[in-house]
Amino acid sequence: MTLKEIYKNLNLDFVxxxxxxIEAINNLKDATSKELSFLENPKYIEQLKxxxxxxxxxxxxxQNHIPAxxxxxxxxxxYLSFAIxxxxxxxxxxxxNENEAIIGTDSVILKNTYLGQNTKxxxxxxxxxxxxxxxxxxxxxxxxxxxxxxxxxxTQIGDNVTIxxxxxxxxxxxxxxxxNEGEHIKIYHNGNVxxxxxxxxxxxxxxxxxxxxSTIIKKGTKIDNLVQIAHxxxxxxxxxIVSQTGISGSTILGRNVVMGGQSGTSGHxxxxxxxxxAARTGVTKTLKKxxxxxxxxxxxxxxxxKTKATISKLTKQNNKGKK
Amino acid sequence: MTLKEIYKNLNLDFVxxxxxxIEAINNLKDATSKELSFLENPKYIEQLKxxxxxxxxxxxxxQNHIPAxxxxxxxxxxYLSFAIxxxxxxxxxxxxNENEAIIGTDSVILKNTYLGQNTKxxxxxxxxxxxxxxxxxxxxxxxxxxxxxxxxxxTQIGDNVTIxxxxxxxxxxxxxxxxNEGEHIKIYHNGNVxxxxxxxxxxxxxxxxxxxxSTIIKKGTKIDNLVQIAHxxxxxxxxxIVSQTGISGSTILGRNVVMGGQSGTSGHxxxxxxxxxAARTGVTKTLKKxxxxxxxxxxxxxxxxKTKATISKLTKQNNKGKK
Amino acid sequence: MTLKEIYKNLNLDFVxxxxxxIEAINNLKDATSKELSFLENPKYIEQLKxxxxxxxxxxxxxQNHIPAxxxxxxxxxxYLSFAIxxxxxxxxxxxxNENEAIIGTDSVILKNTYLGQNTKxxxxxxxxxxxxxxxxxxxxxxxxxxxxxxxxxxTQIGDNVTIxxxxxxxxxxxxxxxxNEGEHIKIYHNGNVxxxxxxxxxxxxxxxxxxxxSTIIKKGTKIDNLVQIAHxxxxxxxxxIVSQTGISGSTILGRNVVMGGQSGTSGHxxxxxxxxxAARTGVTKTLKKxxxxxxxxxxxxxxxxKTKATISKLTKQNNKGKK
Numbered sequence: 001m002t003l004k005e006i007y008k009n010l011n012l013d014f015v016x017x018x019x020x021x022i023e024a025i026n027n028l029k030d031a032t033s034k035e036l037s038f039l040e041n042p043k044y045i046e047q048l049k050x051x052x053x054x055x056x057x058x059x060x061x062x063q064n065h066i067p068a069x070x071x072x073x074x075x076x077x078x079y080l081s082f083a084i085x086x087x088x089x090x091x092x093x094x095x096x097n098e099n100e101a102i103i104g105t106d107s108v109i110l111k112n113t114y115l116g117q118n119t120k121x122x123x124x125x126x127x128x129x130x131x132x133x134x135x136x137x138x139x140x141x142x143x144x145x146x147x148x149x150x151x152x153x154x155t156q157i158g159d160n161v162t163i164x165x166x167x168x169x170x171x172x173x174x175x176x177x178x179x180n181e182g183e184h185i186k187i188y189h190n191g192n193v194x195x196x197x198x199x200x201x202x203x204x205x206x207x208x209x210x211x212x213x214s215t216i217i218k219k220g221t222k223i224d225n226l227v228q229i230a231h232x233x234x235x236x237x238x239x240x241i242v243s244q245t246g247i248s249g250s251t252i253l254g255r256n257v258v259m260g261g262q263s264g265t266s267g268h269x270x271x272x273x274x275x276x277x278a279a280r281t282g283v284t285k286t287l288k289k290x291x292x293x294x295x296x297x298x299x300x301x302x303x304x305x306k307t308k309a310t311i312s313k314l315t316k317q318n319n320k321g322k323k
Numbered sequence: 324m325t326l327k328e329i330y331k332n333l334n335l336d337f338v339x340x341x342x343x344x345i346e347a348i349n350n351l352k353d354a355t356s357k358e359l360s361f362l363e364n365p366k367y368i369e370q371l372k373x374x375x376x377x378x379x380x381x382x383x384x385x386q387n388h389i390p391a392x393x394x395x396x397x398x399x400x401x402y403l404s405f406a407i408x409x410x411x412x413x414x415x416x417x418x419x420n421e422n423e424a425i426i427g428t429d430s431v432i433l434k435n436t437y438l439g440q441n442t443k444x445x446x447x448x449x450x451x452x453x454x455x456x457x458x459x460x461x462x463x464x465x466x467x468x469x470x471x472x473x474x475x476x477x478t479q480i481g482d483n484v485t486i487x488x489x490x491x492x493x494x495x496x497x498x499x500x501x502x503n504e505g506e507h508i509k510i511y512h513n514g515n516v517x518x519x520x521x522x523x524x525x526x527x528x529x530x531x532x533x534x535x536x537s538t539i540i541k542k543g544t545k546i547d548n549l550v551q552i553a554h555x556x557x558x559x560x561x562x563x564i565v566s567q568t569g570i571s572g573s574t575i576l577g578r579n580v581v582m583g584g585q586s587g588t589s590g591h592x593x594x595x596x597x598x599x600x601a602a603r604t605g606v607t608k609t610l611k612k613x614x615x616x617x618x619x620x621x622x623x624x625x626x627x628x629k630t631k632a633t634i635s636k637l638t639k640q641n642n643k644g645k646k
Numbered sequence: 647m648t649l650k651e652i653y654k655n656l657n658l659d660f661v662x663x664x665x666x667x668i669e670a671i672n673n674l675k676d677a678t679s680k681e682l683s684f685l686e687n688p689k690y691i692e693q694l695k696x697x698x699x700x701x702x703x704x705x706x707x708x709q710n711h712i713p714a715x716x717x718x719x720x721x722x723x724x725y726l727s728f729a730i731x732x733x734x735x736x737x738x739x740x741x742x743n744e745n746e747a748i749i750g751t752d753s754v755i756l757k758n759t760y761l762g763q764n765t766k767x768x769x770x771x772x773x774x775x776x777x778x779x780x781x782x783x784x785x786x787x788x789x790x791x792x793x794x795x796x797x798x799x800x801t802q803i804g805d806n807v808t809i810x811x812x813x814x815x816x817x818x819x820x821x822x823x824x825x826n827e828g829e830h831i832k833i834y835h836n837g838n839v840x841x842x843x844x845x846x847x848x849x850x851x852x853x854x855x856x857x858x859x860s861t862i863i864k865k866g867t868k869i870d871n872l873v874q875i876a877h878x879x880x881x882x883x884x885x886x887i888v889s890q891t892g893i894s895g896s897t898i899l900g901r902n903v904v905m906g907g908q909s910g911t912s913g914h915x916x917x918x919x920x921x922x923x924a925a926r927t928g929v930t931k932t933l934k935k936x937x938x939x940x941x942x943x944x945x946x947x948x949x950x951x952k953t954k955a956t957i958s959k960l961t962k963q964n965n966k967g968k969k
Contacts, residue, residue: 047823049478093449093467094431108498108740110434112758112776114452114470121793128738129760130435130794132452132470132488138910144739146817147778149452150470150488165778165796165814168488168526171469174547174566178919181344182561182579184545186523193604200832203796203814203852204489204872206526206548222830224820226527226874226892227963228566228584230551238828243820243852243874244892244910246584248547256828261874261892262586262928264567264603275841280910280928280942281605282585297631307634308943310641311953318956366750377883403784416772416790435758438791442959453758455775455793471776473811474794475847491811491849493791495871497889505884505902507868509846527812529849529871529889551889551907552873560848569872569907587890587908588927605908608812620954630957633964635945 001088003055003071006036009088011253012073022054024190025082025160026212033069040079050240083177086188091153095135104141114154134170140197152209153190161195164203164225169193173208173231173249175213187211189231198218202227202243218255222248254290278304324411326378326394329359332411333404335396345377347513348405348412349535356392363402380404406500409511414476418458427464439476457493475532477515484518487526487548492516496531496538496554496572511533511546512554519543525550536572541578559596577613601627648732649701651718652682655734656727667772668700670836671728681717686725699712729823729831732845735801737749741781764798780816786843798855800838807841810849810871817907819854819861819895833857835877842866847887848873860900864901879900882919900936924950 001022023034023185028044031037031053032296038057039048048056048065055071057078066072075081094116101115109115113127117136120184121127123141130148131141137151140159145151152170163169165220170193176184191210195217199201201207202225209215209230216225228246235241235256239244246264254273265283274290277283282296294304324345331336346357354360354376357534361380362371371379371388378394380401398404417439424438427446432438436450437528439457439458443569444450446464453471460474463482468474472486475493486492493516499507514533518540524530525548532538532554539557540546546565552558556570559578570576577596588594588606597613600606605619617627653660657841667855671955674690677683677699684703685694693704694711701717712718716936719776740762747761750769755761759773762781767773769787776794779785781798786805791797795809798816811817814906816839822830841863845855848871855861862880870889874879882901892910893899900919902932911917911929917918920936923929926941940950 041795052884055621094451110760112453112760112778114433114800115519120684126738130453130471130758130776130796132435146798148471148489148794150453152469152488162818164817165798166471166489166527166794166812169550171487171526171548172485174525174545176545176563184561184563184968202820203817204527204549204812204850208548220829222820222822223815224548224874225817226872232567235452238830240822240830243876243894244567244890246565248584258484261894262585262908266602281840303638306642307638310638311634311957313641314637314960315949315953315956318959319952417756437756437775438760453776453794455758471794471812471847473776474790475811489794489850491871494810494849494871495808497848497868499868499886504864507886509868527850527872531871535856549872551870553889567890571889571907585908589925627962629662629965630961631793633961634957637960 005088006055006073006085009085010073010075012075019164020054023084024149026053028053028056030212035072036085037072039065040077040082048096057085058227077177079179080179080185083136083175083185083187086190087186088189089190091190092135093153098135101133108149112221115323121217122159146203152193154193154209157195158159158199158219160198164201166203167201167205167207169195169201169207170209171206175209175211175231175249191232193217205229208233209251224261230267242279328398328411329378329408332408333396333398335398336641342378342529346548348409349376351379353535359396359408361401361405362388363400363405363461378406379461387554400500403500403502403508406498406508407512412513413511414513415458421458424456433470444634445482446646469526474518477532478518479515480518481520481522481542483521485523487524487528489526490524490528490530492518492524494529494530496534498554498572513553516540517558522546528552531556531572547584555589565602649717651734652701652731655731656719656721656786658719658721666700671732672699672700674699676858682719683730684724684728685711686723686728703731710874718786724955726823726825726831729821729833731833735836737836739782739799744781747779756793762859764790768805769882792849798839800855801841802838802860802946803841804845804865806844808846808850810847812849813847813851813853815853816855817852821857821877837878838862839863841858845869851875854879870907876913881968888925 003020022036023155026049028037028051037053047196083170098117103121104123109127110129112130114132119137125143127145128147134153136154139157142192143162144162146165155170169283172189175187194214196219198220201223205227207229208231216234218237223241224243226244230249232250234252241285242261244262245259248267253271258276260279263281270286272290276292278294284297292301294301326343329414345359348356351360351374352368382429421440424442426444429447431449433452435453437455442460448466450468451470456474457476461481463485467485469488473491478493495512495595499508500532513515517537519542521543524546527552541560543561546564549567553572555573556576562580566586568582571590574592576594581599583602586604593609593614599615601617607620615623615624647668668682672681674683674693674697682697716869744763745850747765749767752770755773756777760778765783771789774793779797780799782800785803788806790808792811793915796814801816818835821833821968840860842865844866847869851873852874864883866884870888871891876890876895878896880898885903888907893906894913897915899917904922906925909927916932918936920939930943940947
């Protein structure tokens with residue numbers, strides 16, 4: 001898409017006469033000199049100053065931070081304008097006239113399966129009945145993909161990975177920008193999911209694809225049933241995520257993190273390596289120190305125990321003499 | 324089914340000799356003069372007084388409120404008798420000898436899909452691999468139904484709707500009446516699900532069909548992964564329901580309601596338009612005022628913050644001097 | 647596998663020269679004289695004393711409790727050694743050259759389904775589109791298996807059972823032993839799932855197979871959508887498990903237990919028959935008394951109400967005079 005078309009799609013007057021081509025949208029940090037980016041949240045102004053983006057959607061108040069060589073596209077709501085444009089950069093849902101899937105030796109593909117184009121399955125991997133694998137997917141050696149798993153386009157899966165039934169890998173992240181009228185404009189997600197070696201994922205799990213780059217599940221991590229992993233999450237090596245846990249967008253877990261059942265995190269947090277989060281805990285802030293946490297909002301486990309003991313004591317005092 | 328057969332199915336003596344046909348079961352409010360209804364909860368006595376139902380299952384103590392023209396079928400447990408009868412009014416699981424599905428222009432139906440009878444798919448809609456669509460389903464234009472989605476009989480879906488993989492639309496609501504011996508008698512659900520235009524639903528979501536009439540998701544609403552939407556729920560326009568949230572039966576959300584991740588509501592509530600429910604909140608009462616709510620049971624967010632601060636302060640006081 | 651090979655797989659010196667064959671791994675209580683077992687947790691020493699196991703993986707400190715006739719295989723980490731060995735005893739993922747599935751009279755098997763070997767479907771049972779049924783599965787009469795359900799190998803299902811779409815029965819339990827380096831060694835699960843008559847299970851539910859023996863859902867129990875049932879759980883007759891609830895491994899529910907929505911339990915608990923667990927409750931201890939419980943950790947409901955009232959009162963006191 002040309003810069004000219006971008007102005008047109010945003011209903012802006014086009015001042016620059018050049019027909020410059022924008023190849024993709026990306027974040028400020030990773031954008032190349034052929035890509036478009038945006039600044040909504042002022043906390044990314046440092047990234048803006050160092051961006052290589054060809055053009056940046058920006059509000060007039062932050063326009064002065066645009067670096068030399070980058071075009072400022074001044075808009076009222078940069079995030080909303082970004083969302084509107086993502087639609088025009090979305091990837092095709094279904095490839096056609098590309099290469100048939102390549103399947104390694106000793107691999108088994110049961111019936112009722114679907115394999116997209118440009119997809120590659122390694123050796124000694126088993127794809128069971130009803131599995132749907134999209135385009136541009138890569139699956140390594142010695143994997144087991146249980147019945148009715150769905151793997152969306154562009155997903156990359158390493159070796160010795162097991163995924164249990166009805167799990168969905170790579171569906172769109174839940175991202176929308178909001179208009180003044182309260183409508184929600186979809187942010188099309190062009191990133192993917194990357195699952196490293198030795199990962200096992202339970203049944204009925206949802207792992208969303210990234211907006212840009214990748215949602216990543218690192219080597220040796222084990223995920224239980226009915227877990228939600230949002231877009232751009234990173235889970236470190238050898239972590240354990242117990243059933244019905246939810247990890248919100250862009251949160252990063254270090255290695256060997258344990259999250260107990262029905263726990264959850266807010267988005268954009270960091271959880272220190274070797275942290276344990278007790279069952280049913282709700283983490284609302286970054287946890288820099290490896291420890292055991294509990295409660296909602298999460299506190300260190302011993303504080304949670306003291307809190308519960310205090311409440312119990314005060315309740316007894318308050319009800320003394322009452323039936 | 325005739326009135327006579329209904330008496331027989333409930334092991335009641337039949338006094339009326341007429342062979343009156345009952346066409347369906349319905350709630351008091353919507354029942355026509357050819358339908359059967361029931362009164363269990365006295366709070367619906369006003370609806371009883373105005374019902375057009377041909378007959379009503381009712382306990383002897385409320386019998387005097389039956390309007391003229393409606394037959395009282397006096398039973399010990401009206402809700403249980405109703406449940407027993409729903410089995411006899413259930414719709415067929417699979418239609419046979421009806422019309423093949425009609426598919427609009429430019430629509431794509433991938434392999435391994437199932438399309439029921441009397442079903443209609445609009446134009447430029449994509450039904451991906453492994454999708455199962457029941458009988459009497461209608462899907463509009465420009466929809467994307469991702470792999471392995473299941474859409475039960477009678478579901479109605481508007482235009483520009485996207486449903487992600489392994490989501491289930493229209494499965495039976497979780498409704499049972501209980502016998503004195505502790506057994507559970509299934510209430511067969513003859514209602515459906517209606518999804519309006521521009522709705523997007525994530526992966527591994529469950530949306531139950533209504534007992535009567537419809538579970539409704541209104542225009543422009545966006546639903547994240549692993550969400551539970553029970554029977555007869557109504558979600559207003561442009562609402563946002565974040566991952567792992569559960570909305571219990573018959574609860575009605577106004578427009579632009581936001582429910583944060585892992586939140587939930589009890590059944591039979593109303594949530595005011597433009598209300599925000601924080602992540603992990605449990606709503607147990609109707610919320611008439613648009614505000615931000617948090618906690619369990621849900622209170623206004625600033626009260627929740629004060630509560631958390633108070634608990635923290637009292638815990639510190641209680642532990643002063645202790646190690 | 648011979649005892650000699652077991653020593654080899656654990657990198658132990660083999661002292662016994664006999665080529666004794668071990669047929670399976672089992673728990674101390676159920677192991678036969680041809681099976682291997684392990685002792686990790688000292689609370690099972692009584693079971694050890696009475697075990698019939700041919701050999702037991704055990705640490706040196708508990709070695710003296712080994713009964714006569716049982717060989718002690720002394721290892722540093724018995725549970726880890728057990729996990730390592732389970733891989734060698736895993737059952738085949740896919741049977742070949744066995745018997746085709748047998749299907750009873752008046753049963754319907756829709757297209758896109760997969761039926762494993764040695765599997766038996768009863769009479770008048772409906773297997774809808776996209777269902778995958780593994781090897782050695784038995785399904786009774788008058789069942790409805792809705793589209794895209796997955797039933798893993800060895801599952802046993804009674805009569806009049808309904809399972810809604812995208813539910814997974816019999817996937818591997820979430821069990822791993824941990825190395826000193828923080829890696830997780832999978833415990834291969836050779837048990838199964840047993841579902842008794844008149845059970846109904848909602849959509850997107852996960853029911854894990856047992857390590858040994860069976861995960862059991864007893865007669866007449868009804869399970870809502872998106873519920874997690876871990877390995878070796880037993881749910882008593884006529885229980886009600888509402889949506890998004892999670893039951894952790896080896897927990898046993900008596901009959902007519904009700905668990906409200908989004909509730910959960912820790913593992914290895916017993917819940918008394920006729921207990922009610924309110925919505926969003928987290929049960930962390932065995933409940934011996936049938937009552938209504940609420941809160942996290944769960945307490946009796948009236949205590950929870952008093953606690954909430956006390957917190958509310960103290961918050962008001964603490965904020966008196968503040969805006």
